[in-house]
Amino acid sequence: xxxxxxxxxxxxxxxxxxxxxxxxxxxxxxxxxxxxxxxxxxxxxxxxxxxxxxxxxxxxxxxxxxxxxxxxxxxxxxxxxxxxxxxxxxxxxxxxxxxxxxxxxxxxxxxxxxxxxxxxxxxxxxxxxxxxxxxxxxxxxxxxxxxxxxxxxxxxxxxxxxxxxxxxxxxxxxxxxxxxxxxxxxxxxxxxxxxxxxxxxxxxxxxxxxxxxxxxxxxxxxxxxxxxxxxxxxxxxxxxxxxxxxxxxxxxxxxxxxxxxxxxxxxxxxxxxxxxxxxxxxxxxxxxxxxxxxxxxxxxxxxxxxxxxxxxxxxxxxxxxxxxxxx
Amino acid sequence: xxxxxxxxxxxxxxxxxxxxxxxxxxxxxxxxxxxxxxxxxxxxxxxxxxxxxxxxxxxxxxxxxxxxxxxxxxxxxxxxxxxxxxxxxxxxxxxxxxxxxxxxxxxxxxxxxxxxxxxxxxxxxxxxxxxxxxxxxxxxxxxxxxxxxxxxxxxxxxxxxxxxxxxxxxxxxxxxxxxxxxxxxxxxxxxxxxxxxxxxxxxxxxxxxxxxxxxxxxxxxxxxxxxxxxxxxxxxxxxxxxxxxxxxxxxxxxxxxxxxxxxxxxxxxxxxxxxxxxxxxxxxxxxxxx
Numbered sequence: 001x002x003x004x005x006x007x008x009x010x011x012x013x014x015x016x017x018x019x020x021x022x023x024x025x026x027x028x029x030x031x032x033x034x035x036x037x038x039x040x041x042x043x044x045x046x047x048x049x050x051x052x053x054x055x056x057x058x059x060x061x062x063x064x065x066x067x068x069x070x071x072x073x074x075x076x077x078x079x080x081x082x083x084x085x086x087x088x089x090x091x092x093x094x095x096x097x098x099x100x101x102x103x104x105x106x107x108x109x110x111x112x113x114x115x116x117x118x119x120x121x122x123x124x125x126x127x128x129x130x131x132x133x134x135x136x137x138x139x140x141x142x143x144x145x146x147x148x149x150x151x152x153x154x155x156x157x158x159x160x161x162x163x164x165x166x167x168x169x170x171x172x173x174x175x176x177x178x179x180x181x182x183x184x185x186x187x188x189x190x191x192x193x194x195x196x197x198x199x200x201x202x203x204x205x206x207x208x209x210x211x212x213x214x215x216x217x218x219x220x221x222x223x224x225x226x227x228x229x230x231x232x233x234x235x236x237x238x239x240x241x242x243x244x245x246x247x248x249x250x251x252x253x254x255x256x257x258x259x260x261x262x263x264x265x266x267x268x269x270x271x272x273x274x275x276x277x278x279x280x281x282x283x284x285x286x287x288x289x290x291x292x293x294x295x296x297x298x299x300x301x302x303x304x305x306x307x308x309x310x311x312x313x314x315x316x317x318x319x320x321x322x323x324x325x326x327x
Numbered sequence: 328x329x330x331x332x333x334x335x336x337x338x339x340x341x342x343x344x345x346x347x348x349x350x351x352x353x354x355x356x357x358x359x360x361x362x363x364x365x366x367x368x369x370x371x372x373x374x375x376x377x378x379x380x381x382x383x384x385x386x387x388x389x390x391x392x393x394x395x396x397x398x399x400x401x402x403x404x405x406x407x408x409x410x411x412x413x414x415x416x417x418x419x420x421x422x423x424x425x426x427x428x429x430x431x432x433x434x435x436x437x438x439x440x441x442x443x444x445x446x447x448x449x450x451x452x453x454x455x456x457x458x459x460x461x462x463x464x465x466x467x468x469x470x471x472x473x474x475x476x477x478x479x480x481x482x483x484x485x486x487x488x489x490x491x492x493x494x495x496x497x498x499x500x501x502x503x504x505x506x507x508x509x510x511x512x513x514x515x516x517x518x519x520x521x522x523x524x525x526x527x528x529x530x531x532x533x534x535x536x537x538x539x540x541x542x543x544x545x546x547x548x549x550x551x552x553x554x555x556x557x558x559x560x561x562x563x564x565x566x567x568x569x570x571x572x573x574x575x576x577x578x579x580x581x582x583x584x585x586x587x588x589x590x591x592x593x594x595x596x597x598x599x600x601x602x603x604x605x606x607x608x609x610x611x612x613x614x615x616x617x
Contacts (some may be wrong), residue, residue: 060420107603113419114360115561118553119602121597125550129595132587243550247427252422284439290431297421297428298411 022161023185036161036276041110042168042228045174047252048261049221049283054250055258056182057214059109059195062117063124065245067219069131070097071226072236073139076147086150090227097223105215109208124246131279132237144147147230161234170228179261181217189287190214222249248275251289255296257303266305268321332460333576337470338537341475342368345530346552347559347567349523354562355499356519359419363404364527365549365569366433371397371531372540373441376448386388386451393532394467394525401524404429405517430546438542448536461513471533478529479568482522486564495519547591551578554598560608569609 046068050054053059072091078084108119131139139145149158152167157163181187189210192200201207208318211327230236248271256267278288301308346364371393378389380480408429412422452466461467486492497505498512499519506512531545538544555574559566574594582590601608 054420061331078547111602111606114423115557115602115606117360118557119599122554122598122602126592126599127590129589155422245425250420250424254421284435286431287435287439290428291433292429293428294408294425297417297425298408298415301415302419312536316434 006081008301019165022164026161030307031160034164035275038160038232039229039273040166040227040269041164041171043252043272044171044198044265045228046222046225047249047256047268047297048178049218049225050253051179051258051260051264052178052190052217052221053214053218054253055260055263056187056194057190057211058197059211059215060117060250061114061120061215061218062121062243062246062250063120063127064218064249065241065243066124066127067097067101068226068229068245068249069127069241070100070219071223072230072241073131073145074223075224075227076145076230076236079147080145086148087152087230088192089225090150090231093227094220094223097226098220098258101219102212102216105209105212107233108215109211110137120242120276121246122261124243127243128238128243140239141239144235146235148232149234157231167228167232171225173263174224175265176220182261186210186213194259204221251293251296254303257306259304259307263303263305269305270304330460330492332469332579334459334462334574336535336579337572338471338534338575339579340555340572341472342500342530342534342548342571343555343574344568344571345526346549347473347556347571348482349526349555350552351559351562351564352482352519352523353568355564356495357409357413357516360423360426361520361523362549362554363433363549364523364542365545366430366533367397367400367524367527368531368545368548369520369540370400370433371439371528372535372544373446373533374528375532376446376510376540377441380446380449383516384606390529390532393528397528398525400521401537402521404522404524409520409572410513410517421555421571432520434537434542434546443516445541446540448540451536455563465537467533467536469539471580474529474533478526482526483564489516499521536588544608548574551591551594554601557598557601557606558608560610560612563608566610566612573609 020039022034023125025031025037044063050064052063053061058113068319071093074096075086075089078089078092079086092116092171100103104123106119108116111119127165132141134141146306149156149163151157155162157166188199197207227292229240234242252267252271253264253270254267256265257263274292275285278285294325302310345365346368348362350361353359356436374393374396375389378384378392379386382389384392397515408425412425421475452470456463456465457469458464473500479510484492486496494505494510495515495518497508497517498510502512504517526546530548534544534548551574552571554569555568558573559570574597577597578593579591
C-alpha cells in the first residue's frame, strides 16, 4: 500500500523536473544543456529501439546507422523534393526505415550471431556508399543537405527549448510503446526466442515472424530518431551515418544494460555526455572511446543499470539475511 | 587494358586473401571474429616504412621485423584481452566489440605515432617495372603476388606437416579432446591470432609501396576482406584464398569497366548475397551453420 502511494510522488517529481529543465538551464546560463538534452532524447529513442532487437529478441545489429540514415535522409528528401510538411515526412521516412528493416531481417533471421553482425555491417556500408554516391546526386553526396526545422501545427520548433518539449513527448510515447510491447504476448515471444530459438519454435512461436518484427520495430525507432536528428541539426551529411555511429549505438546499449526500459536511457545519456565532455580532446577521441568501450566490456558486462540492479539485489539479500540472523 | 586490370586485381586479391586467411584461421581456432586485421595491415605498412625508410634496414630484414612485431601484437591481444574475456564467459558480442575497441585504439595510436599525412616508400627494387606479356608491371606488384603465395603455401605446409600445426588443427577440431591429449590449446589459439596478425602486417608491407601508406589504408580492406572469407566459405583456408582473389578481381574489373564509384559497394553486396543465398560459400564450409 505504502509503495503504491510513494511511487506517483517520485514520478510526478521526475516529470516536474523534466518539464522545468530548460528553465533551470536558462536560469544557470547553461543554454547548451538544452541542446545536449535534445540529442540525448533522440539517442534514447534510437538505443531503446536497438534494445528491442538485441536485448529482447537477441539479434545483434552493427548497422543501425543505416536506419538512422534512412529516417534522416528520407525525411529531408521528401520535404525538399515533394514539399510534404515535415512532421509527415518524418512519419513516412520512419515507416520506410521499418519496411527496409523487415526486408533485410527476413533473410538475415536465419544467420547465427557473428554472421548477422557481418550482414548488418555490410548493409550499413552499402547504405553509406549510396549516400556518398547517390544516383544523380539526390542526397547531395559528400556535401550533404540542409533542411528546415519541424513545423508542428503552425508552431515552428526552431528553438532548442521548443524542440526539447517535442523530444520529451516523443521519447515518452516511444518508451511507453516499448513498455507495452515487451509486456505483451509479442514481448514474451521475443524473450523466448532470445533464450532459445529452437525451444521457442517448439512451443509454437513463429520464430522468423517475430524476429523480423523485432528488427522492423527497432528500425522504426532508430529511423524516427534519425528524422529527429535531421530536423534538430538542420543539416545532414554522410559522415554522421558511418559504421562508427552503429558502434556508438551498440556501445550506448551495452553501457546502459540490455533488456530493460531504463538501461538504454542510462547508456544513451551517459555515453553521449562523456563524448560531449571529451570534445576538447578531439584528436584522441577515438582512443578514449575505444578505451572506454574496452573498460566497459571488461569491468561492467551487465551495463551500468544491470550492475546497479545486481548490486541492489545483493544488498537487499544481505539486509534480509541480516534480519533473519537477528531474529 | 584487360591485362593491366587483371594484374592490379590480382595484387588486391592476394591482399584480401591474406586478410581472409587470418579470419579463417582465427574462426577455426577459437570460433571468434576479429575486426583488428585491417588496422594491423595499416600498422604493418607503417612499421615497414619505419624500418626500411627511417632506420635504413634492408627490405627483407624490415619485412621480417614487421611480421614478427605484428605476431607479438596478435599474441598479446589474444592473451591479455580475448582470453580474459573468454574466462569470464561473456556474450560473444562483447568479444566482437572488444576487437572493435582495439581497432579504434590502434587507429588513433598509429595516427599519434606517425602522421596523418600520406607516406611513400622509397624504391625497393633496382628495376622499377618489368615487362610481362607486353605490358609493364610494377616490380612491387609481382613481389606482392609472389610473397602472398609463398606465405599461403608456407601456412598450408605448417598446418599440415609440422607437429605444431597438427596440434593446432586438433585444438580447433575439439579443444577438450586435444587438451586431454596433452596439447596446450591456450598456446595454439594465441599462436593462431599471432599468425593472423603477422599475415595482415605482411599484406601491409607488401601493399604499402604500391598504394602509399596512410591511416585509412587498412580499415576498408579489413572490412572487405570479410566478403572474401565469406565467399570462399568462412573458416576454410583454401576458400579464403580463392574468395579473396576472386573479390579482388571482381572489384577491379567492375571499377575498370563499369564504374569506380560503386566498387566498394560490390564487395558488400557480394557479402550479403553469399550470406543470404549460399552461406557455406564456394567451398561449402559447414563451420558457418550452427
